[in-house]
Amino acid sequence: MAYRSLRACVNDLEKNGYLLRIKSEVDPDLEMAEIHRRIHESGGPAILFEKVNGSPFQAVSNIYGTKEQTEFLFRKTIPYVQKVIELKADPANFFKNPLRYLSAPFTALNALPKRSRFGNACTYETTIDQLPQVKSWKDDGGAFVTLPQVFTLPPGKKKNVMQSNMGMYRIQLSGNEYIQNEEIGLHYQLHRGIGVHHTAYNESDEPFRCSVFVGGPPSHAFCAIMPLPEGLSEWTFAGMLGGRRVRYNRWNEHFISSDADFCIVGTIQKNKKKPEGPFGDHLGYYSLQHDFPVMKVEKVFHRKDPLWHFTVVGRPPQEDSNFGYLISKLVKLLAPQEFPGVKEINAVDAAGVHPLLLAVGSERYMPFRERKPEEILTQANRILGSGQTSLAKFLIIAATGDGEISCHDIPHFFNHVLERIDWRRDLHFHTRTTIDTLDYSGSGWNEGSKVIMACCGDKIRDLTGSLPDNFDLPTGYSQPHFCQKGVLAITAPKFENETTAAQDAATIANHLERYNLDGIPLIILTDESEFAAKNLNNFVWTTFTRANPSHDLYGVKSWTKHKHWGCDGSLIIDARVKPHHAPPLIQDEQVNANVDALFLKEGIMNGGW
Numbered sequence: 001m002a003y004r005s006l007r008a009c010v011n012d013l014e015k016n017g018y019l020l021r022i023k024s025e026v027d028p029d030l031e032m033a034e035i036h037r038r039i040h041e042s043g044g045p046a047i048l049f050e051k052v053n054g055s056p057f058q059a060v061s062n063i064y065g066t067k068e069q070t071e072f073l074f075r076k077t078i079p080y081v082q083k084v085i086e087l088k089a090d091p092a093n094f095f096k097n098p099l100r101y102l103s104a105p106f107t108a109l110n111a112l113p114k115r116s117r118f119g120n121a122c123t124y125e126t127t128i129d130q131l132p133q134v135k136s137w138k139d140d141g142g143a144f145v146t147l148p149q150v151f152t153l154p155p156g157k158k159k160n161v162m163q164s165n166m167g168m169y170r171i172q173l174s175g176n177e178y179i180q181n182e183e184i185g186l187h188y189q190l191h192r193g194i195g196v197h198h199t200a201y202n203e204s205d206e207p208f209r210c211s212v213f214v215g216g217p218p219s220h221a222f223c224a225i226m227p228l229p230e231g232l233s234e235w236t237f238a239g240m241l242g243g244r245r246v247r248y249n250r251w252n253e254h255f256i257s258s259d260a261d262f263c264i265v266g267t268i269q270k271n272k273k274k275p276e277g278p279f280g281d282h283l284g285y286y287s288l289q290h291d292f293p294v295m296k297v298e299k300v301f302h303r304k305d306p307l308w309h310f311t312v313v314g315r316p317p318q319e320d321s322n323f324g325y326l327i328s329k330l331v332k333l334l335a336p337q338e339f340p341g342v343k344e345i346n347a348v349d350a351a352g353v354h355p356l357l358l359a360v361g362s363e364r365y366m367p368f369r370e371r372k373p374e375e376i377l378t379q380a381n382r383i384l385g386s387g388q389t390s391l392a393k394f395l396i397i398a399a400t401g402d403g404e405i406s407c408h409d410i411p412h413f414f415n416h417v418l419e420r421i422d423w424r425r426d427l428h429f430h431t432r433t434t435i436d437t438l439d440y441s442g443s444g445w446n447e448g449s450k451v452i453m454a455c456c457g458d459k460i461r462d463l464t465g466s467l468p469d470n471f472d473l474p475t476g477y478s479q480p481h482f483c484q485k486g487v488l489a490i491t492a493p494k495f496e497n498e499t500t501a502a503q504d505a506a507t508i509a510n511h512l513e514r515y516n517l518d519g520i521p522l523i524i525l526t527d528e529s530e531f532a533a534k535n536l537n538n539f540v541w542t543t544f545t546r547a548n549p550s551h552d553l554y555g556v557k558s559w560t561k562h563k564h565w566g567c568d569g570s571l572i573i574d575a576r577v578k579p580h581h582a583p584p585l586i587q588d589e590q591v592n593a594n595v596d597a598l599f600l601k602e603g604i605m606n607g608g609w
Contacts, residue, residue, distance in 0.1 A: 002076075002243035003217040006261050006307045009073065010048060010060055018045045018069050024598055025051035028059075028143070030591040031598070033136035033312045036061045037587075038595065039604075040312070040319055045069065052308070055132045059308040062319055063218055070322045071329075073218045077243045080107045082330055084240060088232050108232075111239030113161050113246045116258040122301035128173055128181045131262065131300070132308045137280030138588045141289060142175020144279060146311050149213040149224040150186065151255055152197045152268075155204040161248060161255065165193035166234035168224040171212055171264075176275045178294070185276040186210075186268065186293045189437060198293065201270055208268040210295055211254050215261025215309040217242045225323055226330075227388055251299070261306035266297040278582075283352035283545050284315025285582040287438045290445070314585050315541065316349045324349055338386065341379045343400060345389070346407040351540040354436040357392035358407035359383060363399045363456050373399070373426060373454035380452045384430065391436045392450065394544050399456035410536060411484055417455045418463055418486040418521050423555060424566040428452040431550045440582040441548045449550035464519030474511045481533035487522045489529035489539070495576040498551065505554035505572060512556050512570065523572045532575070546575040 003009040013019040020039065026032050026049055039047055039062060046063040064070045071078070083100060084107050087093050093100075133143035148171045153164050172178065172185035188194050201208040213220065219242030223234040235246045247258035254265040273291035281287040311319045324347065339345070341362045348356040361376035380397045383389045398405055398417050405416050428451065435441075435448035442448025463486030473480065476493040483489055492508070495501060508525065517523075524543050526532045532542040547553070552574040555567025598604075 004244065005259065005303070006060065006215040006217065006309060007305060009063065009218050010046065010307065013046050013063065013069075013072075014048075016072070018072065019048060020045050020604070021048045021050060022598075022602060023050050024602060025053050026598070027053045027594075028055065028132045028134045030135055030138060030588055031594055032059065032061075032132075032134055032310075034587065034591050034595045035598070036312045036319075037314070038599075040065050048307075049132075052132045055130055055308075056126075057130070057132060057302070057306060057308050059132045059134070059310060061310050061312065063309075064222075064311075064322045064326075065319055067322055067325050070326050074241055074326070077219075077241050078329065081237075081240045084108050085228075085232075085330055107240055108236060111236050111245055113233075113235040113239065113248055116247045116249045122256055122258065122260055122263045122303050124302050124304065126300050126302055128184065128264070128297060128300060131173065132310070133174060134308075134310050136312045136314070137286070137585050138591075139278055139286060139583070140175075140280055141172060141275075141277050142178070143173045145171035145173060145212065145214060146313060147214065147221045147309050149216070149220055149257070149260070150188075150194060151211040151213065151257070152194050152208070153255070154197050154200050155206045155208075159253075159255075161235065162233050164233065164235065164255070165197060166224050167193050168221070169194060170279065172276050172279075176289070178274065182297055183274070184212075184264065184266075184295050184297060185274060186295055187276050187279075188293070198268065198270070201268075208270055209254050210266060210268050211256060212264040212295075213257045213260035213262070214264075215307055216257055216259040217244065220246070220257070220259065221309065222323065222326065225320075226327060251301075254298075256301065261303055261309065263299075263301040264295075264297060265299050265301070266295045268293050268295045280314055280585045281438050282313050282316060282318070282320065283355070283436075283438055284541060285440065285545070285584050288440070288582055316352060317537075321349045324353065339379060339382050341375060342383065344407045345383070346410075347389070347392070348410065348540055348544075350537040351544045352439075354388075354391040355393045355439060355441075355544040356540055357383065357389060357395045358410070358413055359395065359397040360405055360407050361397050361399055363401065371401075371457045373397075373456045375399075376454050376456060377428065377452065380428075380454060384450060384452070390434075393435055393439065393441075393448065394451055394453070394547075394549065396453040397455070402457065402459075410540070414484065414487065415463065417453070419459045419461055420457055421453060421455045421521065422457075422460065423521065423571050424568060426454050427553075427566060427571075428454065429550055429565065439545070440580065441546055441552075441578070443548065443551065448548050451549035451553065461518050461521065463521075468515045468517070471515060474507055477508060477511075479529045481529045483524065483533045483539040484536075486520055487524065487539070488520050489524040489526055489532040489542075491527065491529040492525040492574075492576060494527070495574075495578050497579075501552075501574060502554075505574060509554060509556045509558065509569075509572060517556070517570050521570055523570045525572060525574045525576055527576050543573055543575045546577060546581065547573050 169188040223238035276292040361379040430450040554572040556569025558567040
């Protein structure tokens with residue numbers, strides 16, 4: 001469906017039963033986010049907020065709220081885009097299957113961005129404080145743009161739109177030390193696309209101009225987050241996925257999206273930073289306040305009858321989880337090309353994406369030798385050395401050939417791995433390295449460790465969901481609960497410091513030596529074992545967001561030999577909350593009560609739209 005605008009998209013969603021209107025006036029300070037969370041968690045539709053307190057503009061969220069709804073938005077274009085991406089990644093695909101890829105060049109050519117002949121739709125002006133000041137969590141540093149399309153070009157006299165970078169870097173509109181209506185904050189690192197431009201501008205005399213777009217057809221927000229093959233521009237991709245070329249124009253040397261609902265233009269201050277955050281992030285915790293670049297605002301444009309497009313970020317799954325779903329759908333055939341020998345990859349959304357990466361690799365058959373991890377270790381290191389997958393903290397990789405396996409069936413994948421993995425051999429650490437900036441489980445900001453758990457070979461144990469006879473725990477340890485067969489969560493004493501943590505691990509490891517726990521190869525120490533074992537999402541979120549491999553992995557009968565660490569018994573992961581962790585996201589009780597009353601007034605019942 002070729003939507004000309006976000007409003008056209010919303011009208012189509014409503015026509016097909018994918019839209020809920022909120023007619024009452026709603027406060028953008030926490031209330032809109034709470035409404036969004038409840039409707040999203042219930043599998044509800046897109047939400048149109050007709051009256052936003054303090055703003056003359058309407059707002060919309062949750063348009064990508066379910067897999068079904070996301071596919072509906074791009075129902076006509078997904079097959080064509082898949083072919084272009086596959087061909088861009090490996091042109092030889094054309095000669096392998098020319099009939100499949102015959103339409104691909106035309107799809108790309110017909111999607112090139114186009115300068116507007118009849119001017120710019122964003123012709124009305126407003127100010128930052130008139131925009132919906134959406135704040136999602138009570139300790140957020142201010143209002144944020146959560147679905148921005150941040151457009152920059154490298155320095156140079158000839159500005160070619162095909163050289164642009166379009167990224168989704170969060171924008172802080174208010175709070176902290178920002179001068180209202182004059183400054184906004186941008187959260188990005190220097191190794192990302194916009195950061196490369198920032199470095200180049202620091203070495204030039206040109207002002208670092210930037211445009212922030214909000215809204216437009218739904219493919220535009222998605223293009224800002226999509227990892228694209230080298231040489232394929234974000235706006236071309238948006239044109240392909242949206243079925244319509246992106247229109248643009250210029251104002252005072254700034255590029256303007258003619259299709260956007262809002263456009264904030266200004267200049268990023270090259271050598272100036274201000275505190276940005278805190279912000280309730282996708283790991284389910286706050287990313288804390290740090291210094292980030294500042295943009296001096298020149299103009300805020302909007303189109304007639306615009307919609308403020310936003311989402312709510314928090315512990316997954318959230319609306320942005322369906323971005324990951326669509327990305328996987330579009331690039332599912334690319335993993336073997338990007339990572340030779342790798343059959344599947346799953347960045348586990350429920351664990352916050354980057355903390356836990358599952359993969360299926362391959363080992364060639366070697367006769368007369370023990371089948372063990374060899375080639376999959378090379379494949380694992382390739383994964384950890386490439387792009388976004390380099391942010392993985394726990395990488396668990398299993399080889400094909402040992403039974404049917406898919407890393408997208410997470411319980412079965414864990415079962416398969418735990419039946420075969422040898423903790424004496426199959427743990428491989430990367431210490432004192434970089435991790436996701438938003439992950440505070442490490443030894444410092446953007447500092448931590450990684451571990452590869454590699455599994456290949458015959459089954460070596462039967463997993464159990466039962467404790468040994470006469471099983472007990474040392475003082476301070478309690479409530480053993482199975483997350484699934486072979487995975488036992490135990491409530492441990494509150495974490496104090498690294499010294500006492502090592503002592504705690506030694507206490508439980510020494511105590512467990514007296515039992516035969518071969519069928520329980522993985523033990524999780526946590527603050528609330530019942531919570532961790534309640535469901536799969538709780539297990540992976542608790543375990544992998546709260547552990548730093550080099551510091552928090554212990555084992556029963558552990559040892560070090562030639563700088564290789566392993567254990568003869570169960571592996572122990574200390575997944576307790578540590579003092580240096582960022583605080584988790586907690587909903588506000590008063591806001592909950594306000595939304596309860598609003599839902600009653602609007603006649604909204606969970607699932608009853």
